[in-house]
Amino acid sequence: MLRIPDRCRRAAGVCLLLLCLPASAAERKPRHPLDPLTKDEITTTVRVLLAAGRVTDESRFPILALNEPPKDEVLKFKAGKPFRREAFAVVFERAANKTFEAVVDLHNKQLLSWKYIPDVQPPLMPEDMQLVDAITRADPRWQEAMRKRGFTDLQQIAIDPWPAEEPAPVDQAGMRLLNSVSFYKGHAKNYYARPIEGPIASINLNTKGVYKFIDTGVVPLQKASADLDVNSVGKLREAPKPLHITQPRGIGFEVRGQEVRWQNWRFRYGVHPREGLVLYTIGYEDQGKLRSILYRASLSELFVPYGDPSVGWSFRNVFDMGKVGIGWLADSLEPLADAPENASLFSAVYANELGAPVEIPRAVAIYERDGGLLWKHFDYTHNESRRARQLVVSFLVTAGNYEYGLNWIFHQDGTLEAEVLLTGIMAGKGVAEAKEDHDKPSTGHLVTPYVQAVHHQHFFNFRLDLDIDDAGGNSVVEMNAEATPGRNELVMKETTLPNEKEAQRRLNLATNRSWKVINPCARNAVGGPAGYMLVPGENAIPFVSPTSSVGKRAGFIQSHLWVTPYDPAQMNAAGYYIVQKQEADGLPRWTQANRSVENEDVVLWYTLGVTHIPRPEEWPVMPVHRAGFRLIPCGFFSRNPALNVPKPETSANRARP
Numbered sequence: 001m002l003r004i005p006d007r008c009r010r011a012a013g014v015c016l017l018l019l020c021l022p023a024s025a026a027e028r029k030p031r032h033p034l035d036p037l038t039k040d041e042i043t044t045t046v047r048v049l050l051a052a053g054r055v056t057d058e059s060r061f062p063i064l065a066l067n068e069p070p071k072d073e074v075l076k077f078k079a080g081k082p083f084r085r086e087a088f089a090v091v092f093e094r095a096a097n098k099t100f101e102a103v104v105d106l107h108n109k110q111l112l113s114w115k116y117i118p119d120v121q122p123p124l125m126p127e128d129m130q131l132v133d134a135i136t137r138a139d140p141r142w143q144e145a146m147r148k149r150g151f152t153d154l155q156q157i158a159i160d161p162w163p164a165e166e167p168a169p170v171d172q173a174g175m176r177l178l179n180s181v182s183f184y185k186g187h188a189k190n191y192y193a194r195p196i197e198g199p200i201a202s203i204n205l206n207t208k209g210v211y212k213f214i215d216t217g218v219v220p221l222q223k224a225s226a227d228l229d230v231n232s233v234g235k236l237r238e239a240p241k242p243l244h245i246t247q248p249r250g251i252g253f254e255v256r257g258q259e260v261r262w263q264n265w266r267f268r269y270g271v272h273p274r275e276g277l278v279l280y281t282i283g284y285e286d287q288g289k290l291r292s293i294l295y296r297a298s299l300s301e302l303f304v305p306y307g308d309p310s311v312g313w314s315f316r317n318v319f320d321m322g323k324v325g326i327g328w329l330a331d332s333l334e335p336l337a338d339a340p341e342n343a344s345l346f347s348a349v350y351a352n353e354l355g356a357p358v359e360i361p362r363a364v365a366i367y368e369r370d371g372g373l374l375w376k377h378f379d380y381t382h383n384e385s386r387r388a389r390q391l392v393v394s395f396l397v398t399a400g401n402y403e404y405g406l407n408w409i410f411h412q413d414g415t416l417e418a419e420v421l422l423t424g425i426m427a428g429k430g431v432a433e434a435k436e437d438h439d440k441p442s443t444g445h446l447v448t449p450y451v452q453a454v455h456h457q458h459f460f461n462f463r464l465d466l467d468i469d470d471a472g473g474n475s476v477v478e479m480n481a482e483a484t485p486g487r488n489e490l491v492m493k494e495t496t497l498p499n500e501k502e503a504q505r506r507l508n509l510a511t512n513r514s515w516k517v518i519n520p521c522a523r524n525a526v527g528g529p530a531g532y533m534l535v536p537g538e539n540a541i542p543f544v545s546p547t548s549s550v551g552k553r554a555g556f557i558q559s560h561l562w563v564t565p566y567d568p569a570q571m572n573a574a575g576y577y578i579v580q581k582q583e584a585d586g587l588p589r590w591t592q593a594n595r596s597v598e599n600e601d602v603v604l605w606y607t608l609g610v611t612h613i614p615r616p617e618e619w620p621v622m623p624v625h626r627a628g629f630r631l632i633p634c635g636f637f638s639r640n641p642a643l644n645v646p647k648p649e650t651s652a653n654r655a656r657p
Ligand SMILES: [Cu+2]
Pocket: 422, 456, 458, 612
């Protein structure tokens, strides 16, 4: 499930606690309160903690990131003026099994706070993943399990860490566990194609020993490898003729530090070690005035429950974001493949587990693309139509066998679209069958002889801090369409969601249910409140029982929509600390307070589910599956905001560059 990117191995291998930066790492200073930490700031943070006597060479930094300033400070910030700069670090002392949180003032190089956080385990780190491999290989029970299956050269076996059961059973409280699963690699690259079903070691990462070992029995091994490179997949089809994207007068957007301006949109972006790509202060310039729409938009949790209750699979319920963090798993995007030829590529900086800065080149792509037809009307004598352009901000991560992508797509009509991409290699289970019995209900489907891909769901929770025309005084309205009995009448009913409990909502196709955030004080030309509507796309109802322990722990998946009043401490749908946490946390706990969400600074939490029933066509690598939602203006503008888009340039009217 989780593999260490090479860059992390390199970083961990050569960087001692500090000072592994090449001289060329001198870089620009932050210019805005929300700019991610620079390399210098990461180094300063660790130096301050060392000087304060709080950390040693044995300390680890599962998280080290910008301590985002209070929202009102950010909103009042004027370019060129001084601003607060703080770092937030989670520090882990493995030998003592203790976790601390630190806040460092980067201007004054001072430790502002140091707090012991009892009864938690911080997110897993590359070092944890490496321990799993070494500890499993040294265990005689694992060696015997391999010999029993006829493997003599154990270097041809690959070992992958899989997060342990969540929530942890009571007898595992306080442990830091990862499970290991085995694959036959041989001389192939893609070992995920040949799972060795049966042996699973539970590794206690703090005591560095095998806590439990099971072997559920020998099953046949898929013999064929399934590498993905062009030399391994058989005869290649003829390549399509070249299709070039050229922008002879340059790119159509402007990047100033972390700020992007395109058409009438303005926003900032950053890469957070846990949340990955984050967008900030999204606004739209409307008749000379910059109007706020979203203060912050990010993924807040990603939960993937598998539907196989057998002993070797029942623990596979993964909180990919809270247990591991997706920021440091960012891929370096490959030009022409991961991003089109006209993309601008930007690096991201994060702190590795040793507290040393690491740069991921080409972590974020920003590019314009053709958006199809924008609008059209032909009145039998005269045609008016416009071509749409879109701006895409793109980010991809590799989490072991699976890849996830996130695209934020800005449209000229005021729409902001979120798109998740699912690709990579499905988790395969070794089974005895080479052919499927289609009459028998199953918890997975054969994707190749002796490999079954297990049914599962992916739940992405997005935290959307909408600020429609300023931060205070927004409300959330649910819209349900209804027919009047006995009449062909279609009525839209709007209901303001008053409090947190009544704002826990599920989709309803029968009423075309959607939600909008409005500012009752900002009125459009027809007297309605300015608003933005959340339009769902594909979604799912969870199959995990809400009363099961994991169902309670991942309680956020039970509602598609949650609304809370803004609280900067409430950032992650299942809570901040996930690993081995016993009790439910996050949205289900916070919303017990049942705070008012009417005329407040509201935060929307949208759960997007994908039910994945595997197909042979998704093997040995999945064609990208896309899902998402849109935020569309609903009364925010007084007419079609894309009316003023000029006609496309044709060869007849195109000016010479
Ligand atoms: Cu899937």
